[in-house]
Every structure is written in C-alpha cells, then in structure tokens.
Amino acid sequence: MTTQNKSNRLANEKSPYLLQHAQNPIDWFPWSEEAFSKAKQENKPVFLSIGYSTCHWCHVMAHESFEDQAIADMLNKDFISIKVDREERPDVDHIYMAICQAMTGQGGWPLTVFLTPEQKPIFAGTYFPRSRKYNRAGLVEIIAQIANKWKDDPERIREAGERIIQDTQSRLLEHRSGDVLTEETLHEAFRMYESNFDPENGGFGSAPKFPTSHNLSFLLRYYMKTGNERALEMVEKTLDTMHRGGMYDHIGFGFSRYSVDEKWLVPHFEKMLYDNALLVMTYIEAYQVTGKNQYAEIAEQVISYVLRDMTHEEGAFYSAEDADSEGVEGKFYVWTMDEIEDVLGIEEGDLYSEIYNITESGNFVGKNIPNLLDATLVSLAKRKQIPQDVLKQRMEAARNKLFAHREQRIHPGKDDKILTSWNGLMIVALSKAARALDKEVYADAAAKAADFVLRELRREDGRLLARYRDGEAAFLGYVDDYAFLVWGLIELYETTFELRFLHEAVQLNADMLRLFGDEARGGLFFYGSDAEQLLTRPKEIYDGAMPSGNGVAALNMLRLSRLTYDAKLSQAADEQLQAFAGAVSQYPPGHALTLAALDFAYGEASEIVIAGDPAKAETQHLLRAVQRQFLPNTLLILHPPGAAGEEVRKLVPLVQDKLPLGGRATAYVCQNFACQAPTQDIADLENLSSEH
Template sequence: MPQKQDNSGTSGPQRQPNRLIHETSPYLQQHAWNPVDWYPWGDEALEKARQENRMIFLSIGYSSCHWCHVMERESFEDEQVARILNKHFVNIKVDREERPDVDALYMEALQMMTGQGGWPLNVWLTPGQVPVFAGTYFPPQDYHGRPGFTSVIMKLASVYEQQPDKVRKQAEEMQTALKNDIYDRLDPAPVSVEQLEKAVERYSAAYDEDYGGFSDAPKFPTAMGIGFLLRQSRRPGSEKARDMAVHSLEAMIKGGIYDQAGGGFHRYSTDRKWLVPHFEKMLYDNALLLPVLAEAAVITGNPLFADTARETLAFLNREMRHPDGAYYSALDADTDGVEGKFYTYTYSELQSVLDEDELNLVSEHYGVTPEGNWEGVSILHRSTPLSDIAGRNNTTVEMLRAKLEKAKEKLLRYRNQRTRPGLDDKIITSWNAMMLIALCRCSRLIDHPSDDAVALGSFLSGRVVRGNMVYRIVDKDDNVRQPGFLDDYALLCEAFSHLFELTGEPRWLALSVRLARQLKEQFYDENKNAFDFSAQDRSDLISGTRDIFDNAVPGGNSAAISALYRTGQLAGVPEWTRLAVAATEPLAEIAGEHAPAFGYLLQVMHRHRHPGFEIIIVPASTDKKSDEKSDGSGTVGGPAAFGDTTGKMVHLWRDNFDPGSYLVILQEKDAEGKIKKQTKDPSRPKSSPAEPDANGDLAQTGFFSLYDDKKLRNGKTTAYICRDFQCRKPVNTPEEFEEQLSDT
C-alpha cells in the first residue's frame, strides 16, 4: 500500500506525521499523516490512558477495507474531529490482521452491544481497556437519524467526565459478559453421522436455488462449507450436497465476483446474482477456494474448475507473490478513491482495445453493453455460454475459446496500464499456511508445478519458525513481528503435513510434529477440551478469547483440531488424534445445528466418521516414464511427475478420489529401503535459523515404525493401501491397486 504523504502541497502549516509513521503495517501507515494523535496498540498508549484517566478510542480496520478508507477521509483527516479526539481520548489504531486477538475481543463486545459486526470497528474503552460503547462506520455528521461521528465523540467525552458512575456500571457489566465462556454452556457429544446429515440440511435451508450460495445479499464464497458438502456428496443419498456445492462454484466462476480478465476472486458479492463484487482481493479467500476447485475438478470431471484454479494461481503468482515464494495479504478495492475502477470497463474502452470480432465475442460472452451494468461501466461476467454463441455463428467452442483468450490478454494488458490497487505487502503466517495447503492440493490433483509449494514451505520454515516459536508477520523489510496466535501455529502445522504428503520428505512432517507439540503445550485447555487463541503465557488483554467459529477463515479451534488429527495420523501419534476428537465433541452438536459457522470443523468431523484410505507408494528406481517429454507438471505431485507405474496409480487414486484419503509417495529411501533419517532443504535462506533436527522430532513419534516397513516388494514399485494404518496386502501393479481401491 503506498505510504500517504503529508500536506505540504496545501495551504497552512505543514502537517507532521503521528506515531504510526514508525509502524510497518500498511494499514497503520495509511493513518500516519492523520491529524489524530494515533498510537499503536501497546504499553505506551495503555499506560498513558491509565495515568491520565482518559478514555481510549480504539479503531480497528485493515488496509483493503473500503469503509475504513471512507471514514478516514471524512473524519480522521478532519482537523476539528482530530482536536476533539486528541483532547479527550487516547487514540489507538489496530490492524486487525496483525492483532486478531484484539479484534476478536472487541468485535465480541460490539456484537453484544448492537447485534452487528463489521469494519471499521470503533470502540471506546475505559482506561482499564473495558469497552463501554462501540460501532462500525459513522458518518461525519448526523444523517437521517444516524448519529454522526462528531456527535458521538462529544457525547461520550461528556458522559465520561460528568457521569462516571454510569460509565463504571456499563464497564462492569461488559467485563462480566466478556468473561463468560461459551464452553460452560455446551453439551459434549460424540461425532455422529446424524450431525453431518443435519449440517447438510442446514446448508440446504440457506441455499439459493436460483443463483447458488447460501445467503441473499451480500453473498460470500463459503469455501469451507462447499468443501464439506463435496465430502458429504460421496455418501449414498447425498446428491443434494453435490448439487449445492457444484452449482455454487459454477455461479461464482461465471459471476462478477470472479475476475474474468485477470483471474482470482474478489471478497464477496453485494448482490444475490454474484454480479457486483466488493472488489478487494484477499489472499485467504483465494487460498481457501483453490483446494475446493481442485477437488471439484476431480470429483466432477468438469474442466471449468481446474481451469479456474489455474487462472487463480496465475493471478496470485503474478500479482501477490513475494520474490522468495510467500504471498502478500491483499489488493485494495479502490483505485484513485473509486471502488472497482481497476477492474471495470466501458464499452468505448473495449472498442479501442479489441478488433471487431473480439469485441462482439467479449460483449456477448461477458455481457458488455454501451450502457454498462454498474454505474455506467461493465463488470465482466459470463452472461452467454460459448456453446450458445458457437451454435449461432457456425463455429466451435474451441475456436471461440482461443479467440477469447487472445482478447483477455489484450484486456489485461490495457488494464495493467491503469493505476494499480494498493497492495498490502505484509506476509501473514496463517494465510500463507492456507496457501501452502492449496498449492499442495493443486499440485497433486491438477498438476500445478510443485515448486511453488516447496518454495513457500521453505520460506515459512526459514522465516517464521524460530525453534519452538512461530511469528505471525513478515513485514516489507523482511523482519518478523508479533508472536503467532493459535491459527498461525495450527494452520502451519497442517500445511507442513500436506507438504510431507506431497513430497514424501520427512523434514516437513518433522516441522508439523514440532508445531503439534506446541499446540498442545501452549494453547490447549484440557479442562475444557478447548484451545485458547493466544498462548497461555502471552496476553495483554482484559480477557482471553476462543476462536471457535469458521467465518472468513478457519477458526483457530477448528484449525487446531484439524492439524492435530491429521498430524497424529500421518506421524503415528494416536494421542493427538484422540485429543482432536475430544476437542471436537463439545462443538459437535452446534456444528451440525449451525453448519455455516463451522465449515472447517465439519470437514474434520467428516474425516473422523468416514475415514479414507492411507495410501503409501514406494516407487522403484526402475519405474521410468515411457514418454520422457516434460509436461511442466513439476518435480512432484501429479501423475506425470512419476514413472509409468506410480503415475498410473496416482491417476487411479484421482479417479476414485476421496477428499479424506492420504497419498504419500516415499521418495527418500536408503540402501536398506528405510526412510532416510535426515534431509536438508537446499533452498533454505542462508540467513535463516538452523534447520530443525528431523531425526529428533520424528524419533519421538511412531513415524519410522509406520513407514520403515513400507518397502519394495519383488523389486518393483509397491503400493500399500491402509485404513488406520492397518494395511492390506502390498501390490505392484495398477490393476491390483485399482481392485483394492474399489473394495471399500
């Protein structure tokens, strides 16, 4: 995000930056030249409030938040507003992506007070950090019965100074409410098939039969819920689950929420039909949708899903990738203060860029008209199928698709000459962990080059993992900041287990094992069978938080359960798998009843009730490809990366795909056919801390006993098909492999 400059070009005295000028968060940097005397969250601001007995004005947002930008322009840039704030309050700005714990605590307070949520999140606190009033966006002045920001801050300052008993009573009530633990009101129950069926019913009740998705407007992608429905669709009698998942994905891909020219998904749709998006692009949305698209591609055989995943990956690598393989956080919705300006087109612009045939094709396929479909411009969306256009013009879909690709290249080149949306260039561990999971799934399922996954894994292991410590942020100066939260540890733990599954290299599972131990030691509350969002020895908040709901991203609780379940199975630590199941049981009933709030947890519940195979393939050195032509599928992952026998087995695994199964291809065997005990990462940055000792971490698990006996049989590529690591007879041929896969 470009740094905002001072007002040296305006009349009057030159404005000086506030304390946020020293912060690296792009969001905080946006506010560094406000006349408001902003502090970052920390001891200095909190101590000042206590010593001076002043209320705290806490404003929380993020860099690509449209209404955050609006409120900044209208209120925080206003000199009169700033004078009032600076006189009466200690003013603190927080980037919610840096401090999700602060955001979660005070968002809970906002929801208690108003029944609503959103950003910017504006909260007024006592000097002891207890919230007494909260809201989201405030207009600068009173408007149609809605209080303006100036009125709000004047009233609050007056009440605090003249009616302190009223403020104190409100604070006491809020502090009591915030300390209530939802786990005290839950009834644990074993995970059941009935809960999963109930969840499908809940999605069905919310389902939009006409346009897909699970709400009216605004409409969000709900990738985790769709992932659960795809899993459930494999059960007999679950056609409805499949239909809802597939229809919703198809509708999103055809709509304006998907960037038809450049690839990638916008944040959400403001309308029921997926036409008009909120134009920001978040890493986490795309990272969560990618594995769902890849799984839908192999489950349905529809190339639309694989093509969309590849376009999205191309967008992320082109516009959001760090040179060393990690991914930035977000692209702004606004350009030059206008939302969507970068992504929309006028008809006259298309006339100037495309030839006549291309213009006619693009206009018909993407619904472009001289009038536009949104505020005089056109949002590209797939309004007419290519098959219909081909039928009317005596041509083929293939010819039209080739012509359309050339036209899209022109549109993208033209668009790239515009002022680009602001980039939030901080690297967030949990979001990059989701992206690593996505890359691993896309490599294995749709042949995306695996080099991207390995590069990202190397970045994360070398930059954010420091011994037993995980950091949340890598900033633009390549410095790590902020100790990680539950979601950082959990999603990174799960991601490294996926990278082990993809590459067969033990060092990745060793990292997963190390992080699984930290999840249990630092975050697990064994009295409640729950996880704390902040490590138990680190918090500067008035109350701890539990992150149990899967909203835009997986809740920390769900992510921890998934990570421990998966790592426990792959590393041979049944204690972790049992712990994950125990932590699921308090939430099992409400997850079924309130399914849209538990999409990620429902996937773990499905894996537990309907476990897939664990498949281990040991390739023989003689297993070569008969066709040595490279197809660019990468060094590991899809069938084309292996010899004929192994490749055919991977193909068969795809043809019989079960999202709950594991497929590990062990490429690191020593001369005795055992797992090589130590592997090094050649791409690890030289400046990074020493690489963890894979031997030491894995030796304390059942890893070597699980995998050492998986050897070649008869000197040929050998596959082991297991359930709960109780394995069937090893097989050497694709035909035998297929027979065992089919025998469920």
C-alpha cells in the same frame, strides 16, 4: 476542514494500514502498553479504531473523519486514540468484534470502539459518518457525548463496561457441553445447507454473499460419503455461478472478497489471499470429483494471478489488493463499451461485449463489470455457429489485449505484508493443485513459501510469528498461524514426500498444544499463554470467511495421530471435538472444518504406503495414481529404500514391514484398520475414490 499534519507515531510501524494513517492530525498510538498507561495517567477513555488496508469503508471513514482537524482536536483533547490492523492483531479484533456484535447485533470493519483505560468497552459500532446522516449517528456527536459522560461519572461507565464483558463471555469463550458429535451431525449439517441453498444463483442465504468455499468442500466430502447427488449439485451450481459472475476477474483472474448482490454480479472489489487460496482448494476438489476440466482451468487461473501479482520475490505470498484505485471503488476493474471497442476493434469488441455482458448503460454506476451471467462461450458459439475452440481462442486473445491495456491503469493498493496463517492456506491450495494436476511448479511454489515462513517467521527458539513486512517479523503467532501452517506442511509432505515438512508439522503441532491448549475445558485459545493477556482468552470454532483454527487443528491432529501412532495426540483430537460439541451441534453448517474432522474420525479413513525408490518411474506412477484422486480421508506415505526409509520409519511407524516386493514399487492399502493384499498394479489404485 482537513489539514495535512506532520507524521504521528504510526509512521514507525510496518503495517500498510497503520501507515495509511501516519499523516492524520489525530495523535494515534499503535496498540501498546504506552497508550493504555497514558490513558490511566490522564484518566481519559480510549478511542479504538480497527480496520485493514484494503477495506473500502475504512478508507471512507479515514477521509471523512480521521483527516478532519476538528475531529482530531476533539479526540486529542479528551481521548487516547489507538489504531489497530486487524490482520496483525486478530486477537484484539476478535474480542472487540464479539463485543460489538453482542452490543449492536452486527459487526464489520471499520470497527469503532470506545474503551475505559482498563480496556473495557463503553460503546461500539462500525462505520460512522462524520456528522449524522441517513438517520445514522455521526462521529462528532458520539465523541462529544462520550467525553461528557466520562467527565460526569467515569465510575458508572466503568461499571457498565464490566457488565458488557460479563454479558459477552459466552461469545468469547466456548464451554464444554453434554452434547456428543456423531455421524448424524453430518446429516443434519447437509439438511441445513440444503434448506439455506439458493437454487437459482447458488450459494447460501441472501445478499451479500461470501464464497465460504470450505462449506462446499464439506459438501463434496458428504457427496463422496453418501452418494447424495443433491450435495454435488449445490457445489457445482455455486462454483459455476460464482465464476460466471463479476466477483471473478475475467480479465486478470482471481476472486473478489464477496458479492453485494445475490447473483454474484457486483463484487466488493478487494482481493484477499485467503479467499483465493480456499477457492483454489475447492475448485481442485470439484475437478477431482467430477473430472470436469473447467474447474481445473479456473483453479489454474487463480494460481496464475497469485503467482503473478501476490508473490514476494522469495516465494511467500502477500495479503490483499485494495477495492479502490484513485479513491474510487472498482475503478481499475470496470469498462465502458467504447473502451472495449477501442482496445479490440469493432468486430471483436462487439463479440466480447455480447459474451461478457458489456452494454452502453453498464451494470455498475454507468460502467461494466465483465461477467458471463447472461451468456456463455458454449451458448454463443452455438448461436453464432462459430466452433467452440475457435471462439475460445478469440476470447483469450481479447482478454490478453484488455489485460495489457488495464495494466496501464493506476493499480489498486497492495497490502504486501506476509501473514503466516494465510500463507499456510495458500501452501495447502498449491499442494492440492500440484497433486491433482501433476504440476511440479505448484509444488515448488508451495515449498518455497513454506521455507520462507519457517525461516523468516520463526524465532530462534522456534516460536512462530504472525507477520513479516519490510524485513521485520513481529507479533507472536496465533492459533490460526499454527493450525493453518501445520495443515499446509502435511499437504506439502503428501505432495513432495520431503520428510522435513512432516517433521516440522509434528513439532509445530506439539508447540500449538502447549501454547494454546486449555487443559480445563479443552480446545485451543486464540492467542498463546506467552502472549499479551487481554480482557479474556477467547476461542474460535465458527468458520466465517476463513475456517477456524480449532476446526483445522482437529483435522490436523487426527491425521498426525494416524501417521505417528501417537495415542496422546489421538486423545487430544477426540477432546478437541468434544470441547466444541455444543456449538457445533447448535448450528453444524457454521463449522465445516470441524465436520470434516468428524467425518475423518467416524468415516472410512485409510492409509496408503507406496514402498519404492522415488527416482524410479514405477514408484512415481503409483504415487500419481493416488494423488490425482479426491481422497480426503486417506493418508499417503512414501517408504523409500535405504537411510531415507529408516528416517520415515522413525516418524511414521505404520510403514514398518511395508517393502517393495521383488524389487518393484509396491502399494499397501489399509482401510478401517485392515490391510488389503499389496499390489503393484496401477489399475488397483486408480479407482480408490469410487470405493470410498
């Protein structure tokens, strides 16, 4: 029995996820001091529900339970109910997800946790049906049991919550260990990646499969470092199969969040900004390493999707698109064979269906997810004796028609909040693409997004904020916000050579160390010393769907210390690696960004200074010769003439005395603390990646 209720407190929030629940009959609070004060005053336990706006099972639980008047009556009588958007409050989500995993052995969203008024856990899980189903406890029963136990003996429950917190501290706070990270850690990581690799379908492990493109980026670095062909084979197999599968939107472009099967065929249809940003990075790097144009094309398609559908009018990027439309998962994306033929005609429809695996029976609840797993343009062109370029043109014309038709459908919901951290990742991706493909439009898009974040998501005192929506910036930035944005600004400097971006990176990195640093144990806490203090201050080093802020920060610090000759920053980078040595040594493949930092620290890092006037073609030619290559452990600096050069020298001392020779643009290449003879010959710079 559901009912349409008047708005609750969530109607005053900006989060699209919280607003989805503003009409629930449950008396929801946002996470707030008011909610916990009320729980203490009334001696009631807390019902905490955490999710995000594009989460399919969050929608299911909302419709089954949170719109239900009977459940609302139970919660309103005996609990204080709190709803949290995990993308606004990743600090809260991080703590209670770790607790859920410790208590149940698994996690995910929606995250359902019962707490004492002091925020200590009582019970945790993920999705629960309204009533018991498929041997899964129902929410009605759980609410009743916990309410009764609380009434009978609240102190006993409080004591149990305290024990849970003590038992899960190791998950929430990494400690320094006696382990030492060395180059052998990189080799061990490769061996473990190889043992977990799926040679038939690409990717690692079994279903469900996530892109985790940062693992592939590490393997590209490992291939360049060692020449081990197996590392490159794993990357290419995974990138090729992911793109051919249904996880890639072959009509509108962009990748879904993950595949529910091992073949990458059936996706969980939501599209997240961070996945697409990370995948653009990896496809661009694969293009740089292999020279294969298909990787550049895929990256450009994903960028076109982001710029078309996920970009605010002032340049920043939205968070996600939903899996559901009209209440049905994937409805926007799937097709029947008749629909294809109606749009394209019989002849072109049959050809499209043959290539993209469209059948009468379908591959997803009677309909079809277009994919290239059974055929490719190359194989079909050969079989049909159609010139490959002609077939490609015909399929692009078909795609455009299908896209125009699909645009008339009811679109999935869009989470249009702007997150500093995810925007940082997209700035990295666009900067890398701009360099590799010589596309100024990508650099402009990255700069526009960076300017938005630096303008709209920063307080007057310089403190970063985490979320912007509907004219409001809120929530003190987390370590990911700082680390990912600093990464983006460093990449943006090496793309545009606008010194202001490097200045911002240096300042934000210093702020990050001050706000998040742990002087006692090393590493960076997830939330700042100036933020709301929760049960504990966790640290995250594990790279899950996204890389960890600590891993990215280690690489940032190494790069900035080399650029600025800052000995304290170099020491901080070393301490950052040592702080998490135990966790990384235990399972190296779970820490790809820390491995990248380790490779930078122990590998053949180099600096290249181009001294010359950026307005002159000869300077640009030297810059482009370096930028188009995959040189992950190389720093590229422009040393212009005049006052601009003086500003660079103040921030980047290594450019000192590196000047144009004979009035012509000159390149200075330094590797392993030794500098080669300066050169003005582009040919000397064109094969640097093969020398590393």
